[in-house]
Every structure is written in C-alpha cells, then in structure tokens.
Amino acid sequence: MTETTLPRSTTGPRTGDGDPPPSPAADKAVLASRVRSRGILYQAEHTLRGMRAYAVVILTSSIAQPIMYILAMGLGLGVLVGDRADLTAYGAESYLMYIGPAILASTMAMSAGIEFTFPVMEKFKWRRIYYGAQASPLTPTQIASGHILAVCARFGVHGLVFTGVLVAVGATTSPWAWLQVFTAALGSLALGLPIMAYIASLRDEKGHAALIQRFIIMPLFLFSGTFYPLTNLPGALQLIGWFSPIWHANELGRVLAFGQPMSAGMATVHLGYLLVLAGAAWFWVRRIYIRRLGLAEWRGRTPGEKSRLKREARLEAKDLAAGPPAPGTPPVKVRSGLAGNYYSGNIRAVFSRGMSAIRNNRGVIFLSGFLEPVLFLTSFGLGISPMISGIEAADGGQMSYAAFIAPALLAVSAMNGAVFDSTWNVFFKLKITKLYQSMMATSLGPLDVAVGEILLALFRGGIYALGFLTVLVAADLVSPLSALVMLVAALFIAFGFAAVGMAVTSFMSRFQQMDWMMMVMMPMFLFSATLFPIDVYPSGVQWVIQALPLWHAVELMRDIAAFSFSTLTLVHIGYYLVMIAVGMTVATLRMRRLFLR
Template identity: 70%
Template sequence: MSTDRLTAEPELQQPVSPAADKQTMAGRARRFGALHQAERTLRSMRAYGTVILFSSVSQPIMYILAMGLGLGVLVGEGGDFAEYGASSYLMYIAPAILASTVAMAAGIEFTFPVMEGFKWRRLYYGAQASPLSPGQIASGHILAVSVRFGIHAAIFTVVLYLFGAISSPLGVLMIASAMLGGLAIGLPIMAYVSTLRDEKGQMSLIQRFVIMPLFLFSGTFYPLTNLPGFLQVLGWFSPIWHANELGRVLAFGQPSPAWLILLHVLYLLGITVAAWLATVRIFTRRLGLEEWRGRTPGAKADAKRQDRLAVKDAADVDRSAGAGTATTPDSTTPASTALPRIAFRRGFGANYYSGNIRAVFGRGLTAIRNNRGVIFLSGLLEPVLFLTSFGLGISPMIAGVDAEQVGLGGGGTISYAAFIAPALLAVSAMNGAIFDSTWNVFFKLKITKLYRTMMSTSLGPVDVAVGEICLALFRGGIYALGFIGVLLVGGLIDPLAAVLMWCTALFVALGFASVGMAVTSFMTRFQQMDWMMMVLMPMFLFSATLFPISVYPAGVQAFIQALPLWHAVELMRDIAFWDFSSLTLVHIGYYLVMIVAGLALTTYRMKKLFLR
C-alpha cells in the first residue's frame, strides 16, 4: 500500500533517479536482497553456462550407457531388481545417479565460490557495502545454486525419461528429492567453508574424506544392504542415500514403509534447515558488525612449528655469538663468503634449459611439507574407497568375470574385485597426474604466478616444466604405493606384479601429466577446466574399468580403444594376471608417444607463455 505510493510518486514529478529515494531502496533490499544476490550469482554462472548445460545432458547419457547398460550386462545375470520395484538395473540406478550428480555439483558449488567470495576475489565484501544483509548474501548464493540444481535435475530427468529409465509420472518429483539431497550434503559444507580464512587443501580434503565416501557408500549402484553392516551405517548418515531412496520411491515406487519415507524427508529437511541457519549465522558473524575474519586452518600447528623454529634460531645465534666473541660484529650478521659461481649449461637449448630441475622439485617438496601431510596422504584413500565400495557392493550381484570375456588367457572366472583392482590403480594414476598437472599447474600459472617468479631467475622453461612433472610423478608414486599395498595385503596381486604395477603407474602418470600440462597451458579461465573433467569422466566410465569392453558393439569398442585410459587399464591387467601379448607392446608404445608429444608441446607452450 505505502509502497505503491512511494513508487508512483516520482512519475508525477520529473523523472527522478531511482537511486534518489533511499528509503525505498533500503526497503526493497530488505525484502528482496537475497534474490538480488542470487541473480548476481546466476549471472556469473552464465559464464560457464554451456558447460553446465552440456554436463546436465551428457552425464545421464554417459551413466546410462556405462553403468546401466555396461555394468548392467554383468549384473543382469546375478541380480534381480523386481523386489525393489524396478524392471531393470538401469531403472534401479537412474534416480540414484541423478541424486549423486547433484551431490557432486554441491561439492563444487558450495566450496570454491564461497572461498572466492571471502578470500580469493572478496566478492562478499562488495555486497557487504550494499544494503544487503550478510544473511541475504548467504541465502542468495544458496538460492542460485538451488536453481542450478533444478535446471540440472530437470534436464537429467528428461533424458532418463527418453531412455525409458523412468516409468511413473511421479518421477518428476525426483527433481525435488535430488535438490533436497544436494542441499543437505552441500549446506553443512558451505557452513564449514565459510568459517575458513585460508584454503590449505581443505577443498580436496572435503572432496576425498566427505563427499567421496558419502557417495560411494550411499547405495547408488547397488542396494545398501549388499555392504557389510558397519559400512551400511555410513550410508544411513549419508544424505545421498536418503535422496537415492526417496528418488527410487518416487521414480518406480520402490516398496518402502511409510515411516522410512518420512524419515528420509525429515532427515534431509532437518539438515538443510539447520545448516542453512548455521550458514546465515556464520555469514552474519563474518560480514556483520563483528568483523570476525574466520579461522585459519592449521594455525595452531603453524604456531607450534614457528615456536620450534624460533627456539632453534635463538640457539643458533647463541652458538655463533659464543663462538665468535673475538669478532663480535660478525656474530649478528654472518658475513657470507663471495658469491659462488652460477653455473650454466651452454650449447643446445641453453636459452630454455639451465639444468636445474632439482630446485623446482625441491620447492615443491618444501611446499608439500609446509602444507599439512594429511592432504597429501588423502590421495591414496580414493582408490581404496572405490575398491571397497565396488568390490564389496557389486560383487554379490556378479558371480565373477569370465576370463575369456575380458581377453585374458587361462579360462575360468576371476573375482570382480580382482578384475577392477588393476583398473582402479590405472585410474588413480591418471587422476593424480591430471590433478597435479592441471589444477595445480593452472593455479601456479594464473593465480599465484609462481612460474613467472621462477622465470625471473636463471631457470628456463624446460626446468620448470620438467620439475613440475617430476613432482606430479612423486605424488602419483606415493598414492600408487598405498593402493598397491592394500592390494598386496588383500591378496589380489603377488609381489612381483606389485613392483611392476608400481612402475607402470608412474609410467601412466607421466603420460597423463605431460599431456595434461600441455593442455593446461592453453587454459585461460577456471571454467575451462570443467571441460577437461568432461573428458575424464567418460574415459573413467567407459575404459573397461568396471566391466569388460566386450559388452559394447565393435564400433564403440574401437572408440574406447583409442582412448589412453583403456591402454593403461589393459596394461595393468596384463601385469596383474600375468598375461602378456603383442598388445602389451602396443599399450606401452601408446604411452611413449603420449609422453614425447606431451613434453614437446609443453615445452613449446612454456616458451610461448614466458618468453613472449
């Protein structure tokens, strides 16, 4: 009523700037502030809107082809999903895959952008200066991400419907359950992230220790009851499981007692509401009058380390003071001797390679040591989790894999766990190498500009590139060591194969690292990295990792065989099952070409980037 008058008034007089009426402005911000913030976030998402839309369409198709049809062939014989109300394996997993992809997106949307808002680009402090309240800033982000989830889920559902993976019209409600699941897993993470003042690998910790386990033990690809009891408990806590089950009830009427359905809804709603409120509270503390700057993760450990170093320093000074009483002036400033000669390589490529890879590698090690080791070690957890989830969860549905079918000699059947273990090792080598050579390199290239600093010294581009690749290999080597250890203990491989597989893991990692780095050198924005993930995902799903390639028609097989991961997987299996053929040489050759081509392109690009 009064608003009508206020907005109408200016028209009677001369046109007045809408900014002139401060009271209306403030009132509008009070009511719709969260929507303004949401609009801003959605607009910024438009920058990578194509990627979002593309992934919403391609993800369901990929999962349907890979898991539904590919794995479905294996499962089809041993599993019967009628008791759950689904007529096929594909139908059974479809709603769960929707919920899981939304949860994965939540893991991204509620972490990096929040860090960006508080620390990296300080966007929230811009909004803070406007009439928006901190709570509205928080809610605005949540609303915008919900819209993103909604669009994703809607497209996903349409694709599933087209593939006949949904039968009930109630299936449309799956969109709501998936969104709720995404919020329930994402909001507590957002609340945590918004307390952080600094990012010291927390994002990857969340990814590996929270989202991955919750996803892998949420009964997405098999009923939760397939798992041993203690892992089932993990599933009960997982919002993804609740969203999965809810989706299944809605999509094909999975028989569930009413109390359980109610429990799913209440659990998801409860977490969402509680975490939403918590997030608003934290935003208010941080952006409100209190000006609380947030916690610095690992601050205590840092302080301890600094104290220790300071004590050591003091001792050093004392010692040198004690030793040099005769020459007191020198004791405070240790007189350095003359500058040692800085050595150079001369001759071929002296302009690009100074023979000092060690320094680049050494810097990386120091940085790893300064960051907390747990992040570093968390990398080996991922393949173990995958093996546990798929090995234990899917095995009951699959009698075993026919050795003949997967192209291994000797006949007989092999256990599903033994079948996927070498493949998972190859995948983990790929993931580690790609992560290091893409995300980390991109960060040092564009955000911290570390390489530019290095290039102002006597280092050449080749030193930098090779040093970084060595670092990626070092990480990859450690990750692989952990996973191979688990395989050895589990009796899935023998010691000789273990050694060879470790070497192969490094070899594979080198291939991916050199190509990954070359590709990264072309990237200019973070969003382009999403396209890279878009290539990796299908590679993982289709490259005969979780089921034999023979389930596909010949044409598709040929395509898969052209991809690098398939060669790595096959190479690993050849070693694990001690079954070599002339194809083994082809796999090795494939990687040699990749390494050489990748390194050549990387060097060329480094020159371009740093010696413009």
C-alpha cells in the same frame, strides 16, 4: 489561467524539459528498500551471471552425465549383472531403472560439493566479492541465501534434464518421477550446506576442498546404495549409508520414479532427516556469514595455524643457530647454448620447493590420495560381487570381480592424481599466486618448471600407488612381483597424464574451465573397461573406447597383473611415450610463450 503542475519523479528532481533523465541512484532510500525486499534475488542473479562463464559446461554436463551413466552403468554394467540381480522386490524392472534415481541424486550431490567449496572461498578470500555485496544494503543472510538459491537453480536444470533422459529411455514408470528433482536437490543441500558453512569459516584454503571430496563426498557416494542395494554391504558399512543424505535421497527418488515399496513411516524418516539436516546447516551457514560479513568482521580460522607457527619458529631458530649468511652476492649464471632459453639444469630447485610446500601442508592431504581406489574397490568388490557370478580371465578361467577391477582402479588412481596435480595445482600457481612468473624471473627456464612440477606429481602419485598396491597384495589380489612392476607402470602412466594435463592447463584462463577436464575424465573412467569388460559393447563402440588413453592404461595394468604380455602391450607403452613427448613439448613452449616474451 490555471497552471497545471506535473508530478515529480520519485527517482530525482528534473529542472527542465531538456534535462537528462534522472540517475537510477538519485533516490537511495528507494533503492535500499528494494534491496531489503529483493536482496536474495539480486545476489542470486549476480551468482548466476557469474556462472555464465561456464554455462556451456553446466548444460553439457547436465545432458552428457545422464547419457554417460546410462550407457556405462545401466547398460554396460547392467549387461554384466544380467538376470542374476533380481530387483523386482524393489519394484524395478531392470538394473538401469534401479540405479537411475540414485545416479541423479549422487551426481547432484557431487555438484554441491563443487559449488559450495571453491566458489565460496573465492568470494571470501581470493576475489572478495562478498565484501562488495557487504558494502551495499544487502545483509549477510541475503548474501548467503542468494548463493544457495543460485546453486538450487543449477540443481533444477541438472535434475530436469536428467529426469527427462530417464523418462525418454523408459527408466521410470511412475507419473511422480519428476518430483525426484526436489528430493535430489534436498539431499544435495543436506550434504552441501554443512560444507558451505565449514568452508566459509576458513581463513585460507590449504587442501580442505580435496579432503572434503576424498573423506566425505566420495565415501558417501560409494556407500549409499547407488549401484546396488545397501543390504549387500556388511553391517558396519551400512552405517555409512544410514547417515548419508545421498542414501535417503536415493530411496525417496526410487519411490517417486518407479514405486519402490516403502512404508509411510520410513518415507517420513527419509524426508525428515533431510529437512532437519538441511535446516540445521542453514542456520550454521547464516551464523558464519553474519560473523564474517557483519559490522565487526571475523576473518575466519585456519586449521593447523598453531602447528605452522611452531614449525616456522623452529626453522627460524635453526637459521639463527647457523650464523649469519655469507657476505656478497652469488654469481649470476647466464644460460647459453641451443636450449638456453628453455633449460637451466636446475629442476631440483622446482622439485625441492614443491616438497617444502608439501611438508608445510597437512600430512593427511598428502596421504589421502590412495584412499579413493581403496574405497572403490571396497564398494564395488563387496556391493557388486553378489550380483555377478564371475569374470572370464585371459586363460579361459574365472576370476573374482574384485580381482578384475583392482588393476583398473590403480590405473584410474594414477590418472586422477596426475591430472589433479597438473591441472588444479598448476592453474593455482599459474593464475592465482603467479608463482611461475616469479620462478621465470630467476635463472630457471620453462623446461625446468615443467619437468619439476611433473616430477612432483609423479612423486605424489607414487606414494598413492604404493599404498594401494600394499592393500592389493594384502588382499591377495596381485602377487608381490606383479605389484612391483605395476608400481613402475603407474608412474609411467601418471607421467603421460601429467604432461598432457599441464599442457592443457597452460591454455586456461578461468578456474571454471577446469570442469572441462572432468567432462573428459568422467567418460574415460566409465567407458575404458574399468568396471566391466569391453566386449559388452558393439564392435564399433569398442574401436572408439580403444582410442582412449585410460583404456591403454587399464589393459597394461591387467597384462602386468596376470603376467600375460603380447604385441598389444608394446602398443600400450608406445601410446604413453607419444603422450609424454607431445605433452612435454607443448607445456614447455607454452611456458616460454607466457613468461619469456
């Protein structure tokens, strides 16, 4: 009788019918070959699985962003622009149709500014996820390519949803409109890949992402002809658009969305510029990843490291010159009384520690906060003003568009600075460095920590507001007396947002949840009568807008700028007093619950 021999499994030997199934890792050579051929997909899958932690945010922003921009800029600002802006020469039937493709490219580029900064630093420095992938058969090139592919998948979802909304509201006329998803993604890669390479080369993150947002992404967003033709700007500022990947993506998107007239040669220039920039940046990314994840690890560089070492040497020499410290242990101060568990009376220690951190950081990070409102004022004041005849003032006269938006931008600056300091900075100290845990192990109480951090945010916000108000006074947009009162009001507004921001941050467990803050701040910025009067909306919508905290801040600033006060001014002030009281109470209770159990 002939014995039939069954073929062996390629994944490992089986000794009998009752043996358990072989381990997936039994044949490592087979697995290694699969990784070599599909490594990019594996790394992309891992990155996408990590995005599941904030998938709701991604989907919500992809759906909400186009709707918000269409309602605010296309319809709200479009009503203000009216028929004065003749865009038929560009092939657009309405202002909404003109800005739609540009908003898609711009919002996608801003997403690239997020996905190619903090997640890259997290995987190199904070959680070192890339080094786990390095221990597998994955190559550094596959690791980098997988991250880029996953981000492109996010771009695809965002672009398809955004384009679908534009098609649904009739803001496109060309059957090629769906192809603008690819041109917008290409523009985002042309902007995001150089940022990815730079962040990957850093050994530590010391505000570099904030600098990129304020000095690169924001200027390119504002001066790339997104909300108006680039020719509305002076020639010197048009240069920013010519070098900006966002402008080239904007122009290609308009050609595909509604057939903007453009020669084949110019279209080739736009497309070629984006391809060359993205391709060159890709080779730069690949080189950095190979250097950091190759056989001999390069840990990266830290800008300003030499100056930091010199500064520390000077401090050490100063300490040595002061002589040895006094012997003995300082007496222990025990908190007592009704508020003993909350307050030690040493807010100054928290504030001084924050000031020391600012001094040890790069000064350009600290002084860059006032740049954002100045850029907004320059962009909209020069770009939108030719399309608007004027704004009706409270006394029945006319004011320039720049004078109308200037007080509102100061309120927005106070909100942005306070929220950034009380969310991202607080979360970093709360969850990453565990700084607050160390503070609470001393005599400091939760109220000391909360008030100290909020005062630090107010100090930074005051510097930002002072710089912006100096620009407004120099441009004769506000009087010096109004500017002085507006400075105090800016600190008051920042106090309210900082208190609420710190309270909300205490409930967050992952930095991806910070995107929810942007989901709240974006509609407030767009709908709080910042860039156009509130009366462009129906009365029912106006009631909703008047419940937003930023609207109260904007109206308070405009009352001060015009020195025109009423009972409603007291309502604005009372609104922020409630915000401060609620935010401080919740933040203090949360600090106590987290660290003093």
